[in-house]
Amino acid sequence: MSSSLALPARGGSRLAVLVVGLCWLVVLFDGLDMFIYGSVLPHMLETKALGIDPGKAGDVGSYATFGMLIGALSSGTVSDWVGRKKTIIVSTAVFSLASAVCAAAGSLGVFSLGRFLAGLGLGGLLPSAITLVSEYAPRGRGALIVGSLMTAHQAGGIVAGFVALWTGDWRVSFWICVIPLFIGVPLAAKYLPESMAFLQAKGRDAEALALADRYGVEPTARDGERPAAADRFGAVAALFRGGLWIQTVLFWLASFGGLLLVYGVSQWLPSLMKANGYNLGSSIGFVIVINLGGIVGMLVGGRLTDRFGGPRIAAIWFGATAVGVYTLSVRMPLPLTYTVVFLTGLFLFSAQAMIYATVAARSSDDNRATAVGWTSGMGRFGAVFGPWLGGQLLATGSTTAGFTAFAAAGLFSLVFVSLTGLRRVQPPATSGTRQELTATG
Template sequence: MSSPTPATGARSSRLALLVVGLCWLVVLFDGLDMFIYGSVLPHMLETKALGIDPGKAGDIGSYATFGMLIGALSSGTISDWAGRKKTIVVSTAVFSLASAVCAVAGTLGVFSLGRFLAGLGLGGLLPSAITLVSEYAPRGRGALIVGSLMTAHQAGGIVAGFVALWTGDWRVSFWICVIPLFVGVPLAVRYLPESLTFLQAKGRTEEARALADRYGVTAPDATPGEKRPAGTERWSAVAALFRGGLWVQTLFFWMASFGGLLLVYGVSQWLPSMMRAAGYDLGSSLGFVIVINLGGIVGMLIGGRLTDRFGGARIGAIWFGATAVGVYLLSVHMPLAVTYLVVFLTGLFLFSAQAMIYATVAARSDDDNRATAVGWTSGMGRFGAVFGPWLGGQLLATGSTTTGFTVFAAAGVFSLIFIGLTGLPSVKRPTDRDAAHPVSATG
């Protein structure tokens, strides 16, 4: 392939910025919708809205993450069949409309249905957005592009905290989460280009050529390797994760991912309520949502750099250990300024620690089974994402916030042990590497 002319390179960069900008916007909305439930939950529990209590609230959180499990596992197949763009548009529309269901819900059952439907859309959006921006990233800047996209999710959590503070009403907050239907969806339909790789793989070469000409880029060659493998081949790729002694490493990664996503979703949903129960006022409790996500953005930006230099297993273990310490310290009633600092540092380690699991899996995988390895590690972790919100509800229902923080801290130690074990020479293959690959903490 010939090198692009300066004009072509400039137009290619503008195309990448267009794709990243639009995907960043919809991922921001994804983060807003994911974090809004935890942000409004303290108010819902205080007013007993729809007859909710801590136990039922935990169940509802698990319904949403179960929907995300289904959405995440099916998004790859749907995206390869219908296209990245359509999957992104439909996923955004689904979680936006689901927020409208929550806003008008007259019973807890209808509200629960709304959160489950939102989970389907939330789970389907992020993998497709990551795939699309990766395919349009300029050569040599994939890590920068995907890392930048991941900050949108934590930014959405910050917006969720401000929305809950500003509205003071859970129904209004969920109505605000319908805005993506009227902003993100039309913009994506009008301006977001389809993946050139997808078009070529589907044999739609004329569409791919026209799109490439419009933006002054070179369309990728249609090669058999770009097509998604058939069903039997997919299962062969899964079986390859257990061959030649790899089953130990695979199971260790799955266990670490289970504990990591249990932490991410459990703490994300229950932090405001647990801090409220610990004696902080409502404003401070919602402020913690904003601060922990600010920490998450910083952690995403620096975690990958350290992983590149020192290896994912080593840094991941340190990160999970720091997360466990931070979560446990939140059970101690400290001066407000100190608490904000601890929350910020906990967010810095919490969200990027899970990303390091995926980074290490991706780095140790071969080119032909990397997507399978990361996808199944994420899928197994999703069971922790389902369990975490339910567990938080049961713990809060006991009335002991100290126990809740201690249990979540233990989950951090659990993941520390298993990600650390993957770094042992007896577990790693001689050819294994630990270089970072940019992936989502909630993927």
């Protein structure tokens, strides 16, 4: 049976809007915190704040993404254990408090620790939020809903660009990133409902019925007997049973290249463009424009994925990203450069989001968060490598090599995400497994 709400009635729509709206808000803050480092980095390098240089800046970026790796790998399993809501709240609190550590840092070591801690929260939030909204998504609209959620991430990037331009001070920028602790955390704690599919998978039917009654919806119907509650490691092992291991590994490899692209370009785009001859204001402006393109791409990509399948659309998107990123290595008139940056953003961020949407659609209720979390987590190895690689290439003074390396990552992901569409594997039959997939290969 579908893990979406059984009735698309007024109550179900109201509940879905509430879930997506609150998750959109916290993911906006996630995007702000993620992009703020890349937005203030050109100024930090110019003023040599905390003794930073391009090589050290790449290391700091990798510390953050290493924290995201740990957060993503653990959050899916923890979310399938304690619930989506608690994981979202704790993750938001962690990256907000970590921004305060960065803002008050008196040395690069303390600043690096703050970025690592922020990474733990940032990595933990996104898989849980994606899982929650996909479980409340109307049938046949899963990828569109995930894409809509991910527009918040790009909106956060836009806010980060404006914050960097407005404040002109990296410490003030990081203090602004503490705001989610006082807005996002209280709102999520009070209003965000737990996943109905999670409650049922854990045998907490009374809570699921109470939630359904509160919003006037029907709880999801279930087939057969409920499986015994899986331990925290059994859900991971389930990703490799039968022929699923091939699909799992392919998605992990595609996610590696996708997140190498996302985090490498996000951190180094302003600095690479500045080194390519553009002024500082234009370089930060590219962060805003690439995220505007990302918002459009999430909505367009989500709709096309629901219609044509995730692997097919993601492969096209990764190919277009590779072309766009490589084109940026060529010095062009400013209006044309902004156009290319916008189009690159349109494909760049949504390609990775469609991987998440497809994994969520192909997973069962009792291990969906684990599947999304581990896909994100294994991809974080690329997220760790991307910022480091960009720093090393920029330190050599070769901007062309940087753009070429990131373009190659797009082609890498194109190959592996295409392979996931060649063989469609049905997950093991468990109650709540989606029979009507939102994104098929």
